[in-house]
Amino acid sequence: MTFSFKLLTQDKNSHARAGIIHTPHGDVPTPVFAPVGTQATVKTLTPNDLQELGATLILSNTYHLYLRPGADLIAEFGGLHHFMQWPGPILTDSGGFQVFSLEGLRKIDEDGVTFRSHIDGSEHRFTPEKVIAIQEKLGADIIMAFDECPPPHDYNYNVEALRRTHRWAERSKAAQTRSDQALYGIVQGGIFADLRAQSAEFLTSLDLPGYCIGGLSVGETKAQMHEMLEVLHPILPHHKPRYLMGVGSPEDLFECVARGVDQFDCVLPTRIARNGAVFTKQGRVNLRNARFAADKNPIELDCQCYTCRTFSLAYLRHLLIAEEILALRLTTLHNLHFMLDTMRRIRQSIFDGAFTNYKNDFLAAYRTVSSRQ
Amino acid sequence: MTFSFKLLTQDKNSHARAGIIHTPHGDVPTPVFAPVGTQATVKTLTPNDLQELGATLILSNTYHLYLRPGADLIAEFGGLHHFMQWPGPILTDSGGFQVFSLEGLRKIDEDGVTFRSHIDGSEHRFTPEKVIAIQEKLGADIIMAFDECPPPHDYNYNVEALRRTHRWAERSKAAQTRSDQALYGIVQGGIFADLRAQSAEFLTSLDLPGYCIGGLSVGETKAQMHEMLEVLHPILPHHKPRYLMGVGSPEDLFECVARGVDQFDCVLPTRIARNGAVFTKQGRVNLRNARFAADKNPIELDCQCYTCRTFSLAYLRHLLIAEEILALRLTTLHNLHFMLDTMRRIRQSIFDGAFTNYKNDFLAAYRTVSSRQ
Numbered sequence: 001m002t003f004s005f006k007l008l009t010q011d012k013n014s015h016a017r018a019g020i021i022h023t024p025h026g027d028v029p030t031p032v033f034a035p036v037g038t039q040a041t042v043k044t045l046t047p048n049d050l051q052e053l054g055a056t057l058i059l060s061n062t063y064h065l066y067l068r069p070g071a072d073l074i075a076e077f078g079g080l081h082h083f084m085q086w087p088g089p090i091l092t093d094s095g096g097f098q099v100f101s102l103e104g105l106r107k108i109d110e111d112g113v114t115f116r117s118h119i120d121g122s123e124h125r126f127t128p129e130k131v132i133a134i135q136e137k138l139g140a141d142i143i144m145a146f147d148e149c150p151p152p153h154d155y156n157y158n159v160e161a162l163r164r165t166h167r168w169a170e171r172s173k174a175a176q177t178r179s180d181q182a183l184y185g186i187v188q189g190g191i192f193a194d195l196r197a198q199s200a201e202f203l204t205s206l207d208l209p210g211y212c213i214g215g216l217s218v219g220e221t222k223a224q225m226h227e228m229l230e231v232l233h234p235i236l237p238h239h240k241p242r243y244l245m246g247v248g249s250p251e252d253l254f255e256c257v258a259r260g261v262d263q264f265d266c267v268l269p270t271r272i273a274r275n276g277a278v279f280t281k282q283g284r285v286n287l288r289n290a291r292f293a294a295d296k297n298p299i300e301l302d303c304q305c306y307t308c309r310t311f312s313l314a315y316l317r318h319l320l321i322a323e324e325i326l327a328l329r330l331t332t333l334h335n336l337h338f339m340l341d342t343m344r345r346i347r348q349s350i351f352d353g354a355f356t357n358y359k360n361d362f363l364a365a366y367r368t369v370s371s372r373q
Numbered sequence: 374m375t376f377s378f379k380l381l382t383q384d385k386n387s388h389a390r391a392g393i394i395h396t397p398h399g400d401v402p403t404p405v406f407a408p409v410g411t412q413a414t415v416k417t418l419t420p421n422d423l424q425e426l427g428a429t430l431i432l433s434n435t436y437h438l439y440l441r442p443g444a445d446l447i448a449e450f451g452g453l454h455h456f457m458q459w460p461g462p463i464l465t466d467s468g469g470f471q472v473f474s475l476e477g478l479r480k481i482d483e484d485g486v487t488f489r490s491h492i493d494g495s496e497h498r499f500t501p502e503k504v505i506a507i508q509e510k511l512g513a514d515i516i517m518a519f520d521e522c523p524p525p526h527d528y529n530y531n532v533e534a535l536r537r538t539h540r541w542a543e544r545s546k547a548a549q550t551r552s553d554q555a556l557y558g559i560v561q562g563g564i565f566a567d568l569r570a571q572s573a574e575f576l577t578s579l580d581l582p583g584y585c586i587g588g589l590s591v592g593e594t595k596a597q598m599h600e601m602l603e604v605l606h607p608i609l610p611h612h613k614p615r616y617l618m619g620v621g622s623p624e625d626l627f628e629c630v631a632r633g634v635d636q637f638d639c640v641l642p643t644r645i646a647r648n649g650a651v652f653t654k655q656g657r658v659n660l661r662n663a664r665f666a667a668d669k670n671p672i673e674l675d676c677q678c679y680t681c682r683t684f685s686l687a688y689l690r691h692l693l694i695a696e697e698i699l700a701l702r703l704t705t706l707h708n709l710h711f712m713l714d715t716m717r718r719i720r721q722s723i724f725d726g727a728f729t730n731y732k733n734d735f736l737a738a739y740r741t742v743s744s745r746q
Contacts, residue, residue: 039695044699073666
């Protein structure tokens, strides 16, 4: 089975879409949230844990895996699925975001980027061809064209970077030798509607199996992010999946699904979990708070995750205060369950014609971080 | 069901014994190794993990739980079983070992010990009555008399400490108000055969449901530890369980079962796991070693633990080198499986009259730490 995407229904009151991605390693119902497994592991969890959570797609990072343990080693094991023993669909990013985040450690030219490892300072070079070759060794089901992820507010820089990203997208496509991996192109253009439109049009002309929206959630406002999604919605082909990279929060799922996004990934749920912060339908809560010291309730009364079915807030707080490693796994399980379960409900609500109601109800109850932490 | 112990068989060629302990929370086949859950969690593992490993008894620490989260809080939850959601048998220690380890932070008198918390420096006092009251709040199935754990080589100090430990054992017994907890007395006496014998005789006269052997594995040689066990074997009542506290390594299980020990606990398997060291039938191995970088084999080919059934040495090494939390859980699972499985085999070999052969075969293959690390 090779890659394909089927759009199953569209919401009448928004741009929300429900569909299904077929991949060689299984189906991914969309919209989908992909947990992040940067170093070939979703932090604290086993593949069994992920399957019990109902994860259908996970992301891993080309830059990190290239540096450690190395793409050749993973290829020797038959690819990332075998190396990490995750049998389901995997997506790898292009490495662009990480490489361009290495301020002072990288140099860009027309052909590619020379950079230094954040681990040992050793020098490396990424070109579109190299990044595709690495991703072919890793063997994910969905791979990314090499792109430049520029600061979002500098127009002239974005013009220049976008030209490179487009030439690199063409080269990435030309470099592909495996037919069992779906290559997505990455729309860039900062917070500039004309550049975003131009990027979507150009990449659409390459007829790729899917499209990423990159360079968002990097410092711009939510309103600017939403505006860019609205610009892109009519331009990106409707019968291809749209993947908003590095987003989001629970609120983002609703706001961005409403604007036509099918795919998400974000470290937020797993990262804040390791700081003791968990999602609830009323907003984000930090379990270290003294008010939970003797609380016999679970994080959420009606939550079906292992953590909530088993442990009290008092016990979870005790584990966090005592710096017990188990705490990190239990909070991670809850937060990923929250994201995956919310996304399953979003998808069902789209089929039921109830998405806008669900969105309004959720957002009315969900207080943002600033009011809770 | 209250506590009882039944001795089922004794080995012909050694003092090895097989039996079963009945507790209000289930049966414990002996000899048994109890994983340590110091702060109401066996580090990195859930109760589900422990059940899948076949753990039948776990230990938790009176001193640590008293300080954090506090015995009253745990009592409010109906005791430790409910607080940590471990439904099986639990043992709590007396806190003596921890308190006497607080060099410079504690002061002993006839009535008890005044000490400062290692967490915040606050002052606390343990007496035999207080320690029993705390353990009654924690609600473990097996509890310990308050004892003094002295340096093993100082004869005069051991004489003095032993008198206190015996008076404290009497007071601990008198202080007990719950009938559903089995109070074990703790034999002390350092490395001195006469003191050990005296201690075993005195505590036997108190007719307690079980006996601990304390103050070993604290700096004496293995030969001295074995000698003490040989002194105690004929004195301790045969129809009561004997628990060697804080021991042991895989080799210790064999050597001490052979000398009549029924119960063990030790942090070693879980502690070294978190440093990347794992047990194999050939000895202890550190998974960070570069020779595992591309090794497709599991830690042990015939091991049935989740880690060995699922992951390669190369992947485990990658997780350790990349400082991924998952590594700690996977190595912990393997090491506890190794200990629990070895103990199950030891027990079966006692029934089969094959213990000495199994012991000789195991120890011939198992190289000690110094030759491997």
